Amino acid sequence: MSDEPNITNSRNSLTNWHELRESSLAAMTATERERYDAAAVEADVAMDLAQLVYDARIKAGLSQAELASQVGANQATISQIEEGGGVNTTLATLTRIARATGQALQVNVPPAVPR
Structure with missing residues (x-):
């Protein structure tokens, strides 16, 4: 038996997932779709924030525990933020x-991009 991944099955699974997603979205009411889209935007922001915090911490040469100590939080809070749960x-x-990471916080709220 080969240790090679089965690319055909992976592609079929991905295609099936996309088809399932599209059919699920099409079946939503306008209100459900609005809620879904809002949750998707929040998830995207959380993941962007996670990457920014992680990158800043690594650039500053700090561990999660060290950063947490400097900001008055616990390590689990920093971990949660870096995992996208922030x-x-x-x-x-x-x-x-x-x-704590030698950065300045800047908040930018550009016009919404249609999804």
């Missing part, structure tokens, strides 16, 4: 993270 992270916490 949807409810406050501006005060983000400001402390920016300061």
